[in-house]
Amino acid sequence: MTSEDLPNGFTGFSQRRPGFVSAGDALRRSRAERDALHVDTGSRGFRNTELQAARSGWQVPNVVKPEQGPGPEKSLWGKSNDFFPADMRKYLRVPEGGESGPQFDYEALADIPEVDKRWAWIEVDLGAIHHNTLAVKQLLEPGVKLMAVVKADAYGHGAVRCARSALSAGADQLGVATVDEAIELRDAGIGAPILVLAEPPSATIPLLLAYRIMPSVYTAEFAVQYAEAADSIGLRAPYHLKVNTGMNRIGVRFDEVIEFMRRVSFHRALELVGTFTHFATADAPDTMEFNIQATHFVETIAEMRAYGIDPGIVHAANSSAIIRYPEVHFDMVRLGISMYGYYTCPETYGVIDLIPAMSVHARITQVKTVPVGEGVSYGLLHRSGGFSKICTIPLGYADGYQRGLSDRIDVIMDGSKHPQVGTICMDQAMFEVDLRTRRSTGKLDPQIGDEVLVVGAAGNAVVTIDEMADLLDTVPYEICLGFGRSRLARIFTSSR
Numbered sequence: 001m002t003s004e005d006l007p008n009g010f011t012g013f014s015q016r017r018p019g020f021v022s023a024g025d026a027l028r029r030s031r032a033e034r035d036a037l038h039v040d041t042g043s044r045g046f047r048n049t050e051l052q053a054a055r056s057g058w059q060v061p062n063v064v065k066p067e068q069g070p071g072p073e074k075s076l077w078g079k080s081n082d083f084f085p086a087d088m089r090k091y092l093r094v095p096e097g098g099e100s101g102p103q104f105d106y107e108a109l110a111d112i113p114e115v116d117k118r119w120a121w122i123e124v125d126l127g128a129i130h131h132n133t134l135a136v137k138q139l140l141e142p143g144v145k146l147m148a149v150v151k152a153d154a155y156g157h158g159a160v161r162c163a164r165s166a167l168s169a170g171a172d173q174l175g176v177a178t179v180d181e182a183i184e185l186r187d188a189g190i191g192a193p194i195l196v197l198a199e200p201p202s203a204t205i206p207l208l209l210a211y212r213i214m215p216s217v218y219t220a221e222f223a224v225q226y227a228e229a230a231d232s233i234g235l236r237a238p239y240h241l242k243v244n245t246g247m248n249r250i251g252v253r254f255d256e257v258i259e260f261m262r263r264v265s266f267h268r269a270l271e272l273v274g275t276f277t278h279f280a281t282a283d284a285p286d287t288m289e290f291n292i293q294a295t296h297f298v299e300t301i302a303e304m305r306a307y308g309i310d311p312g313i314v315h316a317a318n319s320s321a322i323i324r325y326p327e328v329h330f331d332m333v334r335l336g337i338s339m340y341g342y343y344t345c346p347e348t349y350g351v352i353d354l355i356p357a358m359s360v361h362a363r364i365t366q367v368k369t370v371p372v373g374e375g376v377s378y379g380l381l382h383r384s385g386g387f388s389k390i391c392t393i394p395l396g397y398a399d400g401y402q403r404g405l406s407d408r409i410d411v412i413m414d415g416s417k418h419p420q421v422g423t424i425c426m427d428q429a430m431f432e433v434d435l436r437t438r439r440s441t442g443k444l445d446p447q448i449g450d451e452v453l454v455v456g457a458a459g460n461a462v463v464t465i466d467e468m469a470d471l472l473d474t475v476p477y478e479i480c481l482g483f484g485r486s487r488l489a490r491i492f493t494s495s496r
């Protein structure tokens with residue numbers, strides 16, 4: 001198992017940077033410290049847990065004697081996020097404070113791990129990105145280039161890290177939606193060719209030239225301004241021509257390409273590096289519309305060549321088309337959603353082995369027994385049967401856990417599924433553990449701090465982004481982005 005270091009210092013839960021403290025570690029450590037405090041009175045003279053508790057305003061638990069020997073992994077009062085006054089010392093510059101009161105060490109404060117500050121996060125498995133990219137590459141004839149599409153922060157997975165993984169797996173180019181997305185990659189030191197998949201506003205022309213970012217072009221006005229700006233400082237103006245073959249979103253209409261090229265190609269600085277189109281129905285069961293678009297595109301390319309125009313790198317296929325239609329791979333393919341591990345349609349299931357890169361995690365923040373008949377969450381729409389514990393997790397629709405999933409999806413705890421119950425709130429959601437469920441490990445006993453999978457797989461249990469997309473009548477793209485572009489912390493792991 002390998003893992004790269006992160007700006008925020010986390011390397012995932014399976015492998016931790018020295019000093020990283022998970023809730024579980026914190027529990028063990030705090031218990032050890034609690035034991036130690038009986039002898040170590042410290043400079044502030046704390047003598048025992050009762051006194052500590054009194055000073056910090058805590059409730060004194062009924063049981064204060066530490067457990068003997070290796071006890072169960074549960075805290076004495078079911079809480080795994082204990083924090084003791086002695087812990088404050090490492091966040092102070094002068095431990096004793098002084099005349100003017102305590103001096104906080106803001107660097108130490110900033111080092112408190114994100115996942116310990118908020119018990120909800122996503123994990124992105126860069127090994128899966130690498131695997132998926134390689135799997136797609138194996139579908140390509142030798143010499144066909146692969147563009148990794150990392151727009152919208154790599155569909156919420158983190159553009160820079162995903163771009164690096166894809167490039168290390170053999171991707172040749174990167175595709176983005178905006179100039180700022182391209183600049184982020186350049187600022188991270190990525191040198192691969194980058195194509196903006198739409199024509200940007202002309203105010204970005206200096207940025208395109210400065211950062212060597214290739215625009216898509218389909219208006220003569222932009223083409224000429226871009227060319228003249230480049231020419232004025234002795235640079236070339238490389239671009240890809242976008243052809244509209246039927247999707248009717250952006251591009252020069254297929255039957256106007258020759259005329260368009262005549263209008264712009266007089267300019268010496270303009271350099272046609274590639275010609276591409278985009279399919280509207282590559283994921284649809286019916287192939288007729290796809291075939292019409294493919295035919296228009298092939299004819300357009302042939303016509304360009306007949307007129308002596310070199311179309312450069314010819315590309316058309318998105319994930320669906322890459323997997324379903326090898327005949328449209330041309331010189332390059334543009335891989336998006338399947339790089340992140342998602343199938344776009346049943347027709348692609350058997351063809352390729354994809355691994356979802358994103359999982360969504362949380363820790364339980366409260367556990368309660370709700371008397372039979374009482375309601376749970378806004379609207380009290382879920383009613384307790386009385387044989388369950390209602391557990392709260394601290395993520396909600398502000399984190400991409402969409403409200404429309406309320407009462408329709410499961411979470412995974414201890415390798416088994418439990419139903420999410422009640423309305424999903426903005427910042428929190430509840431799920432129910434049926435206490436009558438017996439498992440090989442004994443009775444289920446959820447505790448504060450226990451880890452829950454909102455999306456992911458454990459044992460035989462799996463909750464997928466595809467499942468959520470189906471329930472919400474949308475596509476996995478939107479669900480990934482919902483979690484990935486939210487305020488959830490993002491942790492990169494690499495399992496393969």
Ligand SMILES: *Cc1c(COP(=O)(O)O)cnc(C)c1O
Pocket residue numbers: 149151197278317318319320334335336337338
């Ligand atoms: C987003 C995008 C892609 C990638 O599509 P997927 O379906 O995610 O593979 C390819 N080409 C263009 C022009 C795009 O905008």
